[in-house]
Amino acid sequence: MLSIDVYTCYAVAGAGSLVGLGLLAMVRTEQARVTYALGLFRWALLCLSVLLCVQLSPLSMRPEVLKGAIGFAGMGVALLAWAFRQLNGRRTYPVFGFLVVVLVGLALWGAAAFGSDQQYVQAIGVVFFLVSMGMALDQGLLLIQNSKFNGGDITLLLAACEFALNWVVLLYWAFTQPGPYPSHWLHMPDWLMPITGLSFALLPLAVSSVVFASVNERLMQQLRARSLSDDLTGALSRRGLRELGERMVALQAMQASVLAVLMIDIDFFKDVNDRHGHAMGDDVLRHVTNTVRDHLREDALLARYGGEEFSVLLPVRSRLEAQSIAERVREIVELSPFETKTGEIRVTVSIGIAFHREDTTLEDDLARADMCLYEAKHTGRNRVVTGD
Structure with missing residues (x-):
């Protein structure tokens, strides 16, 4: 022993x-x-x-x-x-x-x-x-x-x-x-x-x-x-979007559901910086981020794609549902001005929508959504444009 x-x-x-x-x-x-x-x-x-x-x-x-x-x-x-x-x-x-x-x-x-x-x-x-x-x-x-x-x-x-x-x-x-x-x-x-x-x-x-x-x-x-996150807004970074987005694409393929890809851009954001300063511009970015996040479902991915541009990956049942959600986001941003000590700062957003296809990658989807966003901004801004 x-x-x-x-x-x-x-x-x-x-x-x-x-x-x-x-x-x-x-x-x-x-x-x-x-x-x-x-x-x-x-x-x-x-x-x-x-x-x-x-x-x-x-x-x-x-x-x-x-x-x-x-x-x-x-x-x-x-x-x-x-x-x-x-x-x-x-x-x-x-x-x-x-x-x-x-x-x-x-x-x-x-x-x-x-x-x-x-x-x-x-x-x-x-x-x-x-x-x-x-x-x-x-x-x-x-x-x-x-x-x-x-x-x-x-x-x-x-x-x-x-x-x-x-x-x-x-x-x-x-x-x-x-x-x-x-x-x-x-x-x-x-x-x-x-x-x-x-x-x-x-x-x-x-x-x-x-x-x-x-x-x-x-x-x-x-x-x-x-x-994986953006320090300023708390949304995902581009790296986070790619990493988590690829997983979402694979998951949606197995579930045979629709994946909407949204590109969102704050209209005339340069004017906000020029008139109120970059610190106030940062506050507006955070405000828009929180407003958009609060009106998306929990299974959506929200990322700051760069500057005043954001990306959203959104699992939906149909294309019509994606358009409805995008319109609701656009309207709520327009109706939710940022409050400051000197008054309100009103902003609007333009949104482009693309849908993932079996023959495309996530980068392809983002590029097509960006083309729709480009069209929305050059046809009057504060609107939603949907691609194929």
Whole structure:
């Protein structure tokens, strides 16, 4: 049977916490929620690192010193549960979370100071079981509610469940097998000791790695989303239109439905810039973008194609429906002036419509819609022209 030194596991847990602290110190993010969660993770790892300090101390073999370190470890695990809840976007109450962490420490230190050895071991089992089980339940609910999750989420759930089961056995052993108690206080069957010791030893570094990977993945998703969107208006960029548009074209082909391609241009936009300045022109662009977006269906793709020109990919049941939607957009823009401190800025739009065909590409469709837009602008503006 594999034998393991629990004191070494404590030291490894403490050392892993310090390594994890260094790893998470390199992570930077603009999201306040994630920054807050990273702060909680760092405090958790700092509490767990006390285990290493104790093992390196000349007083490491004194029972009260190790009991104090285990109290800090309990607070560290409670902070981990709180931090994961924050990272996953779950509702948290800082005051409540702080009280739970403090109560965990007080429960362990109180049992160590005033309880018998059996009561202290029972307190360890109860506290660590409740915290790890709470983490497992919270992570399980997250996976059920969220259709998009990664391997790190599943790994964390399995690790939390395994960690909780260890403490169930410790609790059973503490109530049914009183004494003698080992000086490291992990009172459980010999066959379970290696599993629990290794779990405790690897927990800090494993958690740090999962958090590091998770936060970096979120940052990559943010960068990707930014690359697909226009900074000024929030609509898709041309790159985003091409990437998501190709998927929409393929999807519409499988569904055998009609895909309308609209090109929209703000009439006389140069005059807006000349009269009111480019900053006000940017505000007008945002206003028109929001107005158009609010009157399109959720399955439509809206992109800023360039300057004051926009593109829309719109799945419809018929060509007549596409023309009706385009006319409604044109009318609502005309009837929705941009309000300023000095008065209203009224704008109109011209719209060209083309329809995707099996023998054309998305670029072909955009070019044909642009030709229809050209016709709309040269036959009076503020109108919709439909192609073949």
